[in-house]
Amino acid sequence: MKKLLLAATAAMAIPALAQAHFLLEYTDDTMIERPGDVPVKLIFWHPFEAGHVMTLEKPEEFYVIHNGKKTDLMDTLKETTFDGPENTAKAFMGSVPVKRSGDYVVVTVPAPYYEESEDIYIQQITKAYLNRNELPTDWNQPQGLATEILPLNKPYNVIAGSTFTGRVLSDGKPVAGAEIEIEYMAAEPDLTGTGSKAPTASPLPGGALVAISDDNGYFTFGVPKAGYWGFAALGSGPETEHDGKELSQDAVIWIRAWDLE
Template structure:
C-alpha cells in the first residue's frame, strides 16, 4: 500500500478543488466500455474536445504515436487510425477512429502522443499526452505501471472500475520523477462521442459554476479526487512535462488520464 505524505496546512488546502477560469481542453481516447467481455477489435475514437460543456471541437492532427501496452508488450496502433470529422453542437473538427485488438485477458493501456496544437486565443501550443485503459477477464496486469512517457499520470486506483462515491488518486510524473504543485484540471464526459455517427451525444449534465474544477498535486506529485458520478472522468496535469517550447512559442505539455466510474446496483 502506498501511503500519501502528510501535507503542510497551506499545501493541503491547495489540494482541494478550486475553480479555474477557462473551459478545459481534453484529448479523448473514447471506447464505449472499459471492460471487454469477448476477444476482438474494440473501436476507439480520438477527439480533441470540451466534453463537459459539450463545447468547441479542436482539429486533431495525425498523432505522433498511438499504441497499447499489454502484459508489458507494446503494440503500435497508428496503422489502425482513419481520419473522420467529429461534430459537436457548434462545429466539426478533424478526429480519428481506430481499433484496439483485445485478445488475452489483462489490461490494455492506450497511449496517444499528439502533435502540439496551436491555441490562437492563448498564443500557446498544447500537447496532451493521453492514457486510457481497457481490461478483459478482470485480470489486472498493467494499469499501475508507468509507461515511461515524458509526462504521465500513474493511477493508484484501478482506473476502469472506480466506484461512484469513492476516490481516485493519481501521481504526476515528468521524466519518471514526481511533479509537485502541478495544476490538474478535472473533466466529466457529460457528452460522449457516438461511435456510428461521429457526433456528440446529448449531455447528461452541465458543468458546475465557477469554471473548470482544479486540484494541485502535493510534494510527491499525488492528488486525490472524490468521484461524484458514474461515467468517464478525465484529469489533465497542465504544463507538467519537461518540454516548454515549440516553434518559438510556449508549449503546455500536459499529462491526461481517463478513468471510468460505476454505480453500485
C-alpha cells in the same frame, strides 16, 4: 483609457477561453467481454460543456501496452470528423486488438496543437485503460512517457462516490504543485456516427474543476458520478517550447466510474 478598457475586456474573456481542453480516447466500454478489435475515437474537445471542437492532426504516436509489451497502432488510424454543438473538426478512428486477458493501456501522443487565443501550443499525452476478464496486469505501472499520471486506483472500475488518487510524473519523477484540471464526459461520443449522445450533466459554476498535486506529486479527487472522468496535469512535461512558442505539455488520464448497485 482605451488601453485599460481593452485590458479589462481581455481579462473578462479569459475564463471563456480557459475552459478545459481534453484529448479523448473514447471507447463505449472499458470492460471487454469478447476478444476482438475495440474501436477508439480520438477527439480534441470540451466534453463537460459539449463545447468547441479543436482540430486534431494525425498523432505522433498511437499504441497499446499489454503485459508490458508495446504494440504500435498507427496503421489503424483513419481520419474522420466530430460534430460538436458549435462546430465540426477533424478527429480519428482507431482500434485496439483485445484478445488475451489483462489490461490494455491505450496511449496517444498527439502533435502539438496551436491555441491561437492563448498564443501557445498544447500537447496532451493521453492514457486510457481497457481490461478483459478482470485480470489486472499493467494498470499500476508507469508507461515511461515524457509525462503521465500514474493511477493508484484501478482506473477502469472506480466506484462512484469513492475517490481516485493519481501521481503526476515527468520523466518518471514526481511533479509537485501541478495544476490538474478535472473533466466529466457529460456528452459521450457516438461511435456509430460523427456526433455525440445527449449530455447527462451540466458544468458547475466557477469554471474548471482543479486539484493541485502535493510535494510528492499525489492528488485525490472524490468521484461523485458514474461515467468517464478525465484528469489533465497542465504543463507537467519536460518540454516547454515548440516552434518558438510556449508549449504546455500535459499528462491526461481517463478513468471509468460505476454506480454500486
